[in-house]
Structure formats: C-alpha cells, structure tokens
Amino acid sequence: MRRALLLICFIAWHIPCLRAQYSFHVLEDTARTLTAQQALDMYKNGGFSRLESAYLNPGFTTSVFWIAVPVQDTAAAKDLVLLADNAHINHLEWYALKDSLRLLSVTGDFHPFRQRPLVHNTFAFPLDEGAQLYLLKADKHHESIQAPLIVRSRSQLQEQQAGEALVNGILTGIVLLIVLFGTFLFTTTGDKVYGWYALYVCSVLLWIWANKGLGFHYLWPDSYFFASRSRPVFVLANLVLSLQFLKGFTGIGKSHWMYTPFAVFQAIWLIMLGATLWPVDYTRFAQASFYLQKSLPLFSLLVIGFITAGLIAQAVKGNRPAIIYLAGTSVFITCIMLENLYHLGKIKLPEFFAHFGMFTGVVLEMIIITFGLAARFNAYRKEKEAMLLAMNTQQKALTDTIVTVEENERKALADRLHDEIGSMLSLASLQLSAVQENPLGSETKLQHAGNLLKDISTTVRNISHQLTPVAIEKYGLLHAIEDMVQLANASGKIHIELVLVGFSGGNEYPRNFQHTLYRIVQELLQNILRHAGASHALIQLIEHEDACSIIVEDNGKGMENGATAPGFLRSIHSKVSYLEGILQIESEPNQGTMVNIDLPLPRKN
Structure with missing residues (x-):
C-alpha cells in the first residue's frame, strides 16, 4: 500500500524541486582550454550568462560548458544535492569555493560508476556547508549534451x-x-x-x-x-x-x-x-x-x-x-x-x-x-x-479405399476360384467318375484328369503368389519381380524390359514395405496387360540413398488425361499414399503412358 501511494504521488507531482531558490549561470568554452580558476575569474568578471530555464541543452556541440551555482544560504546547503539529470555526460568536474576553489569530485561516462559522489543513475553532487559558489564542468564535446539542472534535498532525492x-x-x-x-x-x-x-x-x-x-x-x-x-x-x-x-x-x-x-x-x-x-x-x-x-x-x-x-x-x-x-x-x-x-x-x-x-x-x-x-x-x-x-479425413478416405480394394481383390479371387478351379475340379471329377463307371479307355480319361490336376496346381500356385509373394521370403524382392516379369513375357504377347538397381541386400527392409512395393509393380504390370494394348514396356526399380523410384513406361493406347488417374489405378494411388510417396502419370492418347513413383525408404531391419 505504501509503495502504491508513493507511485501515485511520484507520477502526479514528480517530487517538487528547489529550482526557484537557485540560479544557474553558464559559460561556453569553445576552445576547451579553460581551467577551473580561469572559469572562476570569468564568472567574477561577468563572463557567464544566466541560464534562464535551468536546462543546459545546446544539442550537438564541440564545446565544453562551465556552470556556476551561487549559494545565498550557505548554512542550509549542507542537506542539498545538485542533479545534472542526464546519465550520459562523458566528463564532469565538481568544484566548491570557500576560502579557495577546490575540486570535490570527478565523474562521468569516461570513469567507473563507483567514482560518482552519490549512487544515482544520473549525476548527483552534494553541496557543502559554507561554500559560496559551485562550478560544474560538463564535457561532452563532439556529441549531443543535455543536462536539466535540479537542486533537491537529500530526502527528496531518496523519494x-x-x-x-x-x-x-x-x-x-x-x-x-x-x-x-x-x-x-x-x-x-x-x-x-x-x-x-x-x-x-x-x-x-x-x-x-x-x-x-x-x-x-x-x-x-x-x-x-x-x-x-x-x-x-x-x-x-x-x-x-x-x-x-x-x-x-x-x-x-x-x-x-x-x-x-x-x-x-x-x-x-x-x-x-x-x-x-x-x-x-x-x-x-x-x-x-x-x-x-x-x-x-x-x-x-x-x-x-x-x-x-x-x-x-x-x-x-x-x-x-x-x-x-x-x-x-x-x-x-x-x-x-x-x-x-x-x-x-x-x-x-x-x-x-x-x-x-x-x-x-x-x-x-x-x-x-x-x-x-x-x-x-x-x-x-x-x-x-x-x-x-483434413489429414484425418484424408486418412479415412485412404483407409476406405484400401478396404474397398481389398474387398474387390477378395471378390476377384473368389470368382477365380469358383470359375477356374471349380470348373476344372468338376471336369476332373467327371473324368474319374467315368473311369469308375466304364473302365474301358480309362488310361486316356486318367491322363485327362491328371492334366486337369496339374493345371489346378499351377493355377493355385499363381493365385497363392498373388496373395502372398512367397518368392520374396525365399529369394528376395528382386527375384520375385524377375519371376513375375518372366511369366508375363512367356505369353509372347508383349516384351517387357526390366531394370533393377539396388535392393541387393536381401530382406533388409520391413516385410510390409517389400510386399507393398511388389504389389505396386504387379498392379502396374497387370494394368499394362489388361488395358494398355502395348507391345513393349519398360519397368525400372531403382534404390537411392533414402528413397526408391518405380518408373513404368509402355507404348500402348494411353489415356485421355494423364494427370487424372482412371479407376483401375486407384488401388496404386492408395498404396503410394500409404507409403507416403508421390505418384505422377504422363499419358496422351495413342502415345503410351509413363508412371513415375517416388517412395521414401523405411529404416532397414
């Protein structure tokens, strides 16, 4: 409470000063050569002019200034202090005249703070009892100088x-x-x-x-x-x-x-x-x-x-x-x-x-x-x-796409099992039933049934590879992709050129990443075989220091708008997004298609 009252009083009245009781006289020493005694002599001879506002403010100057403070009541001066209220004066000398002129203190920015006569953020000079005159030398030549001159009691200064x-x-x-x-x-x-x-x-x-x-x-x-x-x-x-x-x-x-x-x-x-x-x-x-x-x-x-x-x-x-x-x-x-x-x-x-x-x-x-x-x-x-x-919404959409793609894959697998495997098993069963009913000509029927069982075995193996590429686990990612491309070339309908760079460390990356990478290449290849009508294709898989690239080109019929992927590439989009990669498609009608995929590499096992 006391501090609050002190603050209010300080802001409202800002400590009354004793300027009215003291006059200030100033002398500008343009040559900066005067001594204190010479300045005193000039004061006695009327060489000083009265500083009406008690405010030394010449601005930028090349001079030194002497300020004279005459004292009328020398007995009352012992409790008073002169403030040169500027914290940035380079050199100050404080003199008092009693019987003779004597130097009381030297201070300023060019001197340590402890050299100030009183501890104060600006410059405070105590007055002595019995002195009739004080001289203050203020030197800040070749700089700007301002010095409001205020006389206060010590109690006022403390407040x-x-x-x-x-x-x-x-x-x-x-x-x-x-x-x-x-x-x-x-x-x-x-x-x-x-x-x-x-x-x-x-x-x-x-x-x-x-x-x-x-x-x-x-x-x-x-x-x-x-x-x-x-x-x-x-x-x-x-x-x-x-x-x-x-x-x-x-x-x-x-x-x-x-x-x-x-x-x-x-x-x-x-x-x-x-x-x-x-x-x-x-x-x-x-x-x-x-x-x-x-x-x-x-x-x-x-x-x-x-x-x-x-x-x-x-x-x-x-x-x-x-x-x-x-x-x-x-x-x-x-x-x-x-x-x-x-x-x-x-x-x-x-x-x-x-x-x-x-x-x-x-x-x-x-x-x-x-x-x-x-x-x-x-x-x-x-x-x-x-x-x-937005990220949550995008992630939900990505999850929905993956689920939809998986459901479509399951449906396609179920249709294939029903149409291919089911029909071939039915034919094999008919052949074996015919042998039981009529043993004549059984060798030919058994041979047909054996061939059907071989076809069933091959189809089941291909479907198994599509579901889980076993070759990755046994021989590595590169061998699995080579095997897939070799089977496609065996059809004789298309020539596929394969370029593999890197990935020679075996199964050094996580299984999920390798399987997804394999699926992307597999789906790109399937899209070429089913939709592109191409006679030649190039597949490149390149491992870089912290990323890998998949580049697939074909000379097929292309697409109307390469920037917008058709529905059959939606699954690839979802897998690339899942791996936080970038997918770019360039295509023109009858000019073929190029798919460029960049994927960040995960930490190695």
Whole structure:
C-alpha cells in the first residue's frame, strides 16, 4: 500500500524541486582550454550568462560548458544535492569555493560508476556547508549534451530514487514478460516472427536501460568502452531487429516493393553498428564520430517517415498486421521523433516525460503488438486443427479405399476360384467318375484328369503368389519381380524390359514395405496387360540413398488425361499414399503412358 501511494504521488507531482531558490549561470568554452580558476575569474568578471530555464541543452556541440551555482544560504546547503539529470555526460568536474576553489569530485561516462559522489543513475553532487559558489564542468564535446539542472534535498532525492526504482521495476517486468511470451511462441510454433519479436523487445529494453543509466549502474559499471557506446549500439540493434520483425509480421517478402528499401536501411544501420563497436578510442576520431552521431537521428527520422508511409499504404489495403503494428508503434514513433529532436537540441521535454515517457510508450506499443501476435498464434492453432482434421479425413478416405480394394481383390479371387478351379475340379471329377463307371479307355480319361490336376496346381500356385509373394521370403524382392516379369513375357504377347538397381541386400527392409512395393509393380504390370494394348514396356526399380523410384513406361493406347488417374489405378494411388510417396502419370492418347513413383525408404531391419 505504501509503495502504491508513493507511485501515485511520484507520477502526479514528480517530487517538487528547489529550482526557484537557485540560479544557474553558464559559460561556453569553445576552445576547451579553460581551467577551473580561469572559469572562476570569468564568472567574477561577468563572463557567464544566466541560464534562464535551468536546462543546459545546446544539442550537438564541440564545446565544453562551465556552470556556476551561487549559494545565498550557505548554512542550509549542507542537506542539498545538485542533479545534472542526464546519465550520459562523458566528463564532469565538481568544484566548491570557500576560502579557495577546490575540486570535490570527478565523474562521468569516461570513469567507473563507483567514482560518482552519490549512487544515482544520473549525476548527483552534494553541496557543502559554507561554500559560496559551485562550478560544474560538463564535457561532452563532439556529441549531443543535455543536462536539466535540479537542486533537491537529500530526502527528496531518496523519494525520487524510490519512486523511479518502483516505476522502472514495474515497466521492466512487463517488458520481460512480453519477451518470455515471444520466446514461448517461437519455441512452440517454430515461427521466426516470434523469435525476432522477442529479440526486438529485448533490444528495446536494453536501450531504455542504457538511456536511463540503469545499464551503467547494474550491468557494465566498470566499462569505459561500452558505457559511452551503449545507447547507439542498442538503438541501432533495435532498428535492425524492428525491420526484421516487421517484414515477417506484415508479410513483406522478397517480391514486395518495401523489401529492398528495408534491406538497404538494415545494411546502413549494421555498418553504423560495426563502426560504433570498432575497438578504438573514438575520441581520436572526434569529428568523424560527431558526424556519425549527428547523422543517425536524421537518417532514423527519414526512415521512420518512410516506414510510416508504407504501413499506412498497407493498412489502407486491409493488411491487418500492418494496422496492428501501426497502431502499436504510433505512440512509440512519436516518442522516437521527440527523442531525436531532443538530442538535436531542437525541443525541451517535461521532466516526467524525459524520465518515463519513452518507457511507457514502449510498453504500450509492446502490449498492442503482443495482442496482434496472440491473434496470429490463435489463427495458427486453428490452422493446425483444420490441417489435422483434413489429414484425418484424408486418412479415412485412404483407409476406405484400401478396404474397398481389398474387398474387390477378395471378390476377384473368389470368382477365380469358383470359375477356374471349380470348373476344372468338376471336369476332373467327371473324368474319374467315368473311369469308375466304364473302365474301358480309362488310361486316356486318367491322363485327362491328371492334366486337369496339374493345371489346378499351377493355377493355385499363381493365385497363392498373388496373395502372398512367397518368392520374396525365399529369394528376395528382386527375384520375385524377375519371376513375375518372366511369366508375363512367356505369353509372347508383349516384351517387357526390366531394370533393377539396388535392393541387393536381401530382406533388409520391413516385410510390409517389400510386399507393398511388389504389389505396386504387379498392379502396374497387370494394368499394362489388361488395358494398355502395348507391345513393349519398360519397368525400372531403382534404390537411392533414402528413397526408391518405380518408373513404368509402355507404348500402348494411353489415356485421355494423364494427370487424372482412371479407376483401375486407384488401388496404386492408395498404396503410394500409404507409403507416403508421390505418384505422377504422363499419358496422351495413342502415345503410351509413363508412371513415375517416388517412395521414401523405411529404416532397414
């Protein structure tokens, strides 16, 4: 309850300050050569000008600035603190004038965090009792400098720190939950959009932490190298990742007109990122660094304008993700524009907005986009459910086809047993009965009966091979197919050429796969014999590393539409689907037919 009241008071009034009781005077040292004593002398001689708004904001500059803070009530100053409320000033020197001018502290981004006189995310300088004047040297030449100057009591500073810590903790927790949400969706669906979103949000959070001084305070407190580069590094990473996420979220593919400009922008930002992280002291290249930092916000403003125009065009066309992204980023884009203008020294921002406006805008943007991603995930889930339903329907249809084919095969077998075997057994029975009734001429009748029994035996063996190819079990798949083709060639009505490659390892594949493979070749051959009217055919069975191919060609009468299989190929379709293969048929009337089947190979026994 106490924290909630503290938060409400902090947001509503933002800790009243003591600016009215203190005046600030500034001197710009364009040559960057003044000493503290020389600056003091110039102040006494009227060389400083009054800083009316208590806000040092020259923007990008090549100068060093001296700020004078005269004290009227020296006894009351012992409980006061001067805030230079910017976490990114390279070098600061804090002097006090009592009997003489003396240096109290040296701090800044170019010094370890522990060197700050008071632990604070920005720069807090305690006032001493008895000093009539304070001098603050602020050096950030060849960069952008802003420093709101605020005098507060120590108790007010503690309340401010507690309030800021609470707000920062709440907003950071919200953003981290969004990062975890995006990571969860990425690991669940494998959709890269969610992964890019998690990285994008994470880069935004790190940029805000760097911008507010939290990163230097907690993450890299001893890094001179990274403390002064963290903000441009994370803002560049944020820009690159935001475009990467935007392309996936709104469906901007390689054929889209915005894809190439996006790629160019990303390349430019990556070059800038590489230059920022180049392991050299950038102060040696102050002028080049100055132009790089000055061009970044200008270029970013132009790109933001282009992206906004592109998103509006997509939204007008009814692109729902573009509408969601545009709605979510409208606040953030406004904040970025204000931030860029702030760094350019063109505008001044209210104190509260400078502290939490960007953070709040980011959180609002992330919440809106997260709702859009949740809707995308819901659509993905429904799509998967529809796909599973379609697969179940397809599997049921495949099962029905297999059952129908099996029933037809059983019926054909029953008809053959009844018509062929039954009739031949009846003739053999008649012959034997005739022998019993009239022994005369029994040798001829017995010979006829023996021949019928041989035919019955041959027919039963052929039917048995059709039901279960025993040759596969005894001699292997290749021998069984060779035997089948040899029997077809023995009729003399057609010449079949057989090409077998691979499958030399015997029964190394599962029995069910070999039998189904045999049945496919058998049915293709039967279709040629019964329907094609061909005089020549070619059958190829080729084993590859992880698949096998069946290619059957004939010079028969062909079909009207090779793309649509006739009814007598339905059984082959079902078997190929059962083995998760691909069936292609090419045929033209009087031009023959070619059937190409690709089947994945199962694991070997």
